[in-house]
Amino acid sequence: MSISLKYMSLLKDIMEDNSITPNGKKSLYIICSFLEKLGFICQIIPFNDINHNNNSSNTHTEVYNLYAKYGKGSFNLCFAGHVDVVPTGDIQKWKFNPFNFTIDKNILYGRGIVDMKGAIVSYISAIEEFLPVIDQQKMTFSIMLTTDEEGIAENGIKKLLPYLKNQGENLSFCLVGEPVSKNSVGDIIKIGSRGSATFKITVRGTQGHVAYHEYNDNPAKRIIRILNRAVLYKFDNGDQYFSPSNLEITTMKCDSGAENIVPEVAFAQFNIRYGNKYTAEILFSIIEKEIIGEDIKFTNLEYHSSGDSFISTQIDDNLKSVANAIFQVSNIFPEFSTYGGTSDARFIKEYCPVIEIGLLGSTAHQINENCSIDDLNLLKNIYNNVISTIIKKYL
Ligand SMILES: [Zn+2]
Structure with missing residues (x-):
């Protein structure tokens, strides 16, 4: 009909x-x-x-x-x-x-x-x-x-x-x-x-002249390392109810405003869709400890979840x-x-x-x-x- x-x-x-x-x-x-x-x-x-x-x-x-x-x-x-x-x-x-x-x-x-x-x-x-x-x-x-x-x-x-x-x-x-x-x-x-959580990472550095890099601290370099670890991270293989957890980068922002300036701030955002092995809090701790780790400094990590x-x-x-x-x-x-x-x-x-x-x-x-x-x-x-x-x- x-x-x-x-x-x-x-x-x-x-x-x-x-x-x-x-x-x-x-x-x-x-x-x-x-x-x-x-x-x-x-x-x-x-x-x-x-x-x-x-x-x-x-x-x-x-x-x-x-x-x-x-x-x-x-x-x-x-x-x-x-x-x-x-x-x-x-x-x-x-x-x-x-x-x-x-x-x-x-x-x-x-x-x-x-x-x-x-x-x-x-x-x-x-x-x-x-x-x-x-x-x-x-x-x-x-x-x-x-x-x-x-x-x-x-x-x-x-x-x-x-x-x-x-x-x-x-x-x-x-x-x-x-x-x-x-x-x-x-x-x-x-x-x-699946659960869904969005993570926002801000990395701070020191702005300066590109020609004098020794006086500057470029946050873009550090955020790239973080994102690289994030996309390579193996979360799980999934199970009968859930497909493998997946991370997608949704925002990358870093603009000094001119070609001869090292930027002061870099920002990135990614979303993870995940199965029942994780909660948003557990993922937060993985990102904090394993993906950002102790070697990448001056970062701020925030998250919000629309549900596990x-x-x-x-x-x-x-x-x-x-x-x-x-x-x-x-x-x-x-x-x-x-x-x-x-x-x-x-x-x-x-x-x-x-x-x-x-x-x-x-x-x-x-x-x-x-x-x-x-x-x-x-x-x-x-x-x-x-x-x-x-x-x-x-x-
Ligand atoms: Zn709808």
Whole structure:
């Protein structure tokens, strides 16, 4: 079954909302009124965000979230996602305006189509047929959407979960619609995530004339040694749940401002994605002791972690039935994986089992982000069969 016209027009409406994080209030209200027509009870929940940009002192904005609910039963099957999107990048490089929803040769183009407005619409479209048939005394369908996932992710799902718990909402199982598929839609069920930590290193030296190097101390030389050790460091070989930990340099800055001056400061930043052998603190200590070491002086090391690695659900018979439900639709038996970026699943796993199933991640965050209509339909049918299996197996 393909996605109907009514859903394509919902998709168009939210795709045309420029919801660069933490915007997206308009998309939430559009989805809210759509869901209300289907019989959902909706709440728009704003959280106050102070200093969102954390470099300007007095910014004060509201970040919006939606919780929509259908039914009163104790088994609450939740879908979680976000309507905020990442910035467009160089808009001149886009084939079509990223906020004009464009269909060209059966391909849908626009910022956020795979990450993850397309999945949201596929899910709502998949759930509609269950609404008249479920026992509303036993079962609840809920949808939890935020506008703060791509940014600092402080005022979205992270705050929404305890807020809802206080209202007596207990989630039983959650599906997140991130674009986790690799080669074809439904080939990955994400059941956890690697940890992610960013390390910032500043090396200080002494500025001076390049011709009189004996009076200067060039920090560039030392930061190169540190980065060289960092990229060569062998963290681990991975295991059945996690691929080998990986370090990527993301920033290198060192500019004296002129060709005849030795710089005073060098700065570098790298990110490590890691499995369950490490925590961010353990990595900090490895970097401090083994990568920077005692021989490289005048350095400052800082880090922040967006979360250590985790497994969000066990691979049990129920989960294998969910995988089988995907196979029945796509003909590909999905792989259980923890690969890829971090998502709001890291917060949800504290409340209930979570899996992630979504569109192809290959164009997420890229210029010309796109998805085929066939993929959108396939995802809808996958969600449909997964919902039906979860109802049968878990309820
Ligand atoms: Zn996303």
